[in-house]
């Protein structure tokens with residue numbers, strides 16, 4: 001059965017980055033040169049003020065795939081979807097031939113857009129917010145021509161009655177959009193609510209999952225309050241792997257997996273890149289026919 005996701009390319013496993021990260025952390029071009037079997041695309045985190053950097057431009061100039069991860073749009077607020085953001089974002093995404101736009105849905109700033117904010121608050125998990133987010137996604141997709149994949153954001157506090165998976169299921173049902181499931185962020189949410197890692201996935205539209213994120217986390221405790229810090233350290237926590245293994249087997253339209261690790265020592269990240277590529281090859285393996 002064909003779906004609206006058929007036109008999106010299968011990218012395989014990629015590395016996350018942002019302005020200057022290839023100079024300060026893992027250099028995506030060097031990693032690709034050393035291990036072309038591990039990194040197949042570059043997900044570039046960007047905002048209007050900083051724009052693109054030389055490394056993502058060099059990567060794209062080689063004809064290698066990218067995705068554009070926004071860091072400055074409040075998907076849950078219609079007034080934030082303004083003409084300046086739409087035109088500049090789509091121009092830059094086109095410049096690097098991004099396969100799609102994606103990023104955490106919620107509030108990247110409080111009040112007017114200001115790059116220094118980057119607060120990244122989650123949306124209030126209620127139906128009204130899901131409706132507004134869905135409407136904004138439809139508008140951005142129409143006006144930019146790019147598919148928009150909202151991502152479940154991290155937090156130490158989530159407000160609202162809905163489970164975060166139900167919130168994004170509602171967003172997708174209303175807008176028709178694909179979804180970016182960040183397995184580490186979901187593990188953070190489940191931990192805070194005292195739920196099992198896979199809780200709620202049985203009602204989640206896995207056929208809408210186009211991209212997944214995997215990243216390391218750190219379990220912390222403060223005055224008896226236990227939470228998972230979204231530290232992006234090299235090692236994902238067991239709950240993140242449990243979510244990943246469950247979804248990767250059940251998401252027929254999955255196109256891309258990002259390992260968010262760009263500020264770590266490269267050597268420490270290789271085993272996870274290898275594990276992700278084994279689970280999700282850039283080119284699907286042909287079925288073995290018994291003779």
Ligand SMILES: [Fe+2]
Pocket residue numbers: 151182213260
């Ligand atoms: Fe993420």
